[in-house]
Amino acid sequence: MGKGLGKNEKWQLPNEAVTPEAVFRQRRRILQCLGLSAIGASVPLGVQAGLSEWFGKPAQAERKALTYEGSRRFGIRDTLTPEDKVISHNNFYEFGTAKTDPQRYAQELQTDPWSVEVSGEVERPGTWTVERLLQRFPLEERIYRLRCVEAWSMVIPWLGFELRQLLEQVRPTGRARYVAFQTLYDPKQMRGQSSRAIGGGIDYPYVEGLRLDEAMHPLTILSLGLYGKTLPPQNGAPIRLVVPWKYGFKSIKSIVRIHLTEQRPPTTWNQLASHEYGFYANVNPAVDHPRWSQASERRIGEGGLLSARRIATEPFNGYGEWVEGLYQGMDLRRDY
Ligand SMILES: Nc1nc2c(c(=O)[nH]1)N[C@H]1C(S)=C(S)[C@@H](COP(=O)(O)O)O[C@H]1N2
Ligand SMILES: [Mo]
Numbered sequence: 648m649g650k651g652l653g654k655n656e657k658w659q660l661p662n663e664a665v666t667p668e669a670v671f672r673q674r675r676r677i678l679q680c681l682g683l684s685a686i687g688a689s690v691p692l693g694v695q696a697g698l699s700e701w702f703g704k705p706a707q708a709e710r711k712a713l714t715y716e717g718s719r720r721f722g723i724r725d726t727l728t729p730e731d732k733v734i735s736h737n738n739f740y741e742f743g744t745a746k747t748d749p750q751r752y753a754q755e756l757q758t759d760p761w762s763v764e765v766s767g768e769v770e771r772p773g774t775w776t777v778e779r780l781l782q783r784f785p786l787e788e789r790i791y792r793l794r795c796v797e798a799w800s801m802v803i804p805w806l807g808f809e810l811r812q813l814l815e816q817v818r819p820t821g822r823a824r825y826v827a828f829q830t831l832y833d834p835k836q837m838r839g840q841s842s843r844a845i846g847g848g849i850d851y852p853y854v855e856g857l858r859l860d861e862a863m864h865p866l867t868i869l870s871l872g873l874y875g876k877t878l879p880p881q882n883g884a885p886i887r888l889v890v891p892w893k894y895g896f897k898s899i900k901s902i903v904r905i906h907l908t909e910q911r912p913p914t915t916w917n918q919l920a921s922h923e924y925g926f927y928a929n930v931n932p933a934v935d936h937p938r939w940s941q942a943s944e945r946r947i948g949e950g951g952l953l954s955a956r957r958i959a960t961e962p963f964n965g966y967g968e969w970v971e972g973l974y975q976g977m978d979l980r981r982d983y
Contacts, residue, residue: 704735704747708754708884710876715806718788721866721891723965725792725946728801730874732948737881738795739900740847741830741837749881756836756880756901763886767907768823771816777885781871783816784808789868791891793898794930794964796916799955800944805889806872811863819859819907826862827912828855828888829904849915855899856912856926857890858973866891866969869902892966894928925983929974930964934983 739749762776786806794800814826832840832852839846861867870889871878878884883900890897896916906912916924923937932942943957950956963970974982 704750705754707750708756708758708880710879712876713786713806713872715786715788715872715875718790718804720790721966721969723790723792723802725802726949727790727804728946728948733801733803733873734879734881736799736801736947738797738895739881739883740849741839741851741853741901742881743839743845744847750879752838753880756884758880758885758901761885761903763902764904765813765817765906766904767827768820768909769907770818770820773817775813777871780808780813780869780886784812786871789870789889789891791866791889792964793889793891793895794944794960796894796896796924796928796936796941798936798939798941798944798960799947800958800960801947804874805868805870806875807868807870807889809865810867810869810888811865813869813905814863814907817907822909823907824859825908825911826857826859827904827906827908828857828899828902829906830854830899831901831903849919853899853915854913855888855897856914857897858911859907860973861890864970864973866966892929892963892970894924894930896924897928927974927979927982929970929979929983930960931962931979931983932960933962934980 735750736746737749738746739753742749742752760776762774763780764772764774766772786808789805789807790802791805792800792802810826830851830853831837834841834851837846837851839849840851857867868889869886870883871886873879873882878887880901883898883902886902887900888898888902897914911926914926916928917926930941935941941960944960945955946958947955961967
């Protein structure tokens, strides 16, 4: 683990990760010396704003560099999905159902200050600000595959910490068997929450859940960044779940509440269409979605400009060696 990183080890040098921004700043300084702006020397301001609208994305929210210790891949040697793809091809229905909607409409999301309430079957319930989480739990890079139930996938260098570290701090009671998660509910900021048409018919807030042993598994992380910087709003800033062996919809974004329960909690996609989306949602090429095959996936950003490389989907998204023990004795066709 963490060895033989192949092609991509170069960018993992912390300096490498911040270079584009440094280059940008340097370029701006040079242009300022020349009495020109960084965006376009001869383009009037109003036209500049119009240009970014024309190209379909408003000014992007600022992302801060994050410090982290080490990087692990858990056996996955795949090439990283380019950052511009990771932050422009998203599912975040709170901002609309098209893949480009989140980048377009999430930039104004207020992510600072932010806190996560931890409640329910725990000995130490309480509210954790993002600052306190960052102070308490050092970040690590995790390069994980993300496999959407829609049969596309990416390979993303997340920054995060293991959810179990937080759970150990709050001490689940003997009755805790599940962990429920909830996304921010704020229709003023999230256009999809004030219109069923824009929000894809989901009853917000978006909710998800894991069995306690899944939540305690070392592969399950709370992520606060990607590609060396804080998360962009479209990827679930400031804090989201990442569960790499499950379909992407389990990896809930912009979390405001973590609630431990005795009973299995409701989950958004399962509630919307339970015959299509189960509670477990483990990546499984042998169990097709009622409307499409799950045997293969399109790897975003590979295979040329207009296409994407088609590859075989692996059981548990390639993480079986680490997680199959969680499901011993279960029928994964029934518990999909
Ligand atoms: N709150 C919330 N979380 C969400 C979603 C969403 O619509 N709302 N979409 C899910 C789905 S279907 C996927 S595939 C992943 C996508 O994460 P990404 O956009 O960072 O790649 O986020 C998941 N988390
Ligand atoms: Mo998804």
